[in-house]
Amino acid sequence: MIEQDFRDHVLRVKLDGYTVLPDLLTGEECDESRQQLDRLSEEAECQPGASVGGFNNLFNKARVFERIYQLTDLLQVLRYFLGEDAVLSGAYGSIRPPGAKAGGLHSDGSQTGHNRILSEADNGRRITSHVLGLNVIFCISDFTRTNGATHLIPGSFQYDSFRPPPPPVPGQMMVEATRGSALVFNYNTWHGASENRGQESRYAILSPWRRQWLRPENELSRIVDPEVLERAGENGKKVFGISALAPYLEAWQWDRPAGGPKPGWEHLRRD
Numbered sequence: 105m106i107e108q109d110f111r112d113h114v115l116r117v118k119l120d121g122y123t124v125l126p127d128l129l130t131g132e133e134c135d136e137s138r139q140q141l142d143r144l145s146e147e148a149e150c151q152p153g154a155s156v157g158g159f160n161n162l163f164n165k166a167r168v169f170e171r172i173y174q175l176t177d178l179l180q181v182l183r184y185f186l187g188e189d190a191v192l193s194g195a196y197g198s199i200r201p202p203g204a205k206a207g208g209l210h211s212d213g214s215q216t217g218h219n220r221i222l223s224e225a226d227n228g229r230r231i232t233s234h235v236l237g238l239n240v241i242f243c244i245s246d247f248t249r250t251n252g253a254t255h256l257i258p259g260s261f262q263y264d265s266f267r268p269p270p271p272p273v274p275g276q277m278m279v280e281a282t283r284g285s286a287l288v289f290n291y292n293t294w295h296g297a298s299e300n301r302g303q304e305s306r307y308a309i310l311s312p313w314r315r316q317w318l319r320p321e322n323e324l325s326r327i328v329d330p331e332v333l334e335r336a337g338e339n340g341k342k343v344f345g346i347s348a349l350a351p352y353l354e355a356w357q358w359d360r361p362a363g364g365p366k367p368g369w370e371h372l373r374r375d
């Protein structure tokens with residue numbers, strides 16, 4: 105990314121709480137992602153009660169989804185705000201069919217982060233001084249005014265109330281973006297999916313990121329498949345929070361026949 109573009113994206117996140125990075129995924133990668141999301145959706149329907157689980161931890165489910173943490177332009181923006189050791193907190197597929205109702209306005213970090221619950225002493229005010237997490241929504245379809253694009257309130261990351269402002273909120277807008285783009289936003293920004301009033305499903309990948317020291321939505325360091333981690337190399341150790349783990353070994357890091365840590369994991373030996 106050229107320096108000026110980087111500066112512009114940074115400024116947008118600082119002022120508005122969001123930016124759109126265009127052309128991160130190719131048309132082929134979007135097509136492949138869409139096919140894989142359809143496959144996962146069909147498989148999930150065959151497993152009663154597993155309809156959501158099929159969409160979690162995408163990087164373990166098809167190689168195309170490994171792209172989401174390999175994109176240098178995106179990593180540059182994420183790491184500028186969250187630090188070099190920023191951690192991926194989850195990777196979810198989203199298919200919103202025609203007729204899907206709007207999701208309510210919310211901020212993220214409400215499961216495990218600082219938007220989850222407050223103490224009495226907080227007096228209803230959340231932490232807004234620093235960027236603690238960024239959500240990245242990959243547009244696998246074009247995001248349009250009619251097909252359920254994300255809507256949000258620019259600048260609302262600075263609104264320090266724990267509760268969203270009551271609707272209608274002045275300034276609420278729809279983020280239209282071409283497929284292959286990624287919407288990157290401060291997870292304090294009030295946002296939600298809009299109603300899909302179109303004729304086709306809207307496809308997306310949701311991939312929240314956190315500061316390394318915040319509790320993530322999914323402990324990816326314990327979930328990621330060994331071969332995925334191996335392909336991710338040094339970058340993977342940061343992205344999945346492996347380098348942030350307290351020193352101990354998982355079974356898959358242990359070379360059973362040799363009776364010792366596998367190459368690359370000696371430093372995590374538990375004595």
Ligand SMILES: O=C(O)CCC(=O)C(=O)O
Nearest residue numbers: 198253254295296297310
């Ligand atoms: O699907 C969307 O447009 C919004 C997703 C969302 O609200 C979230 O990831 O928290």
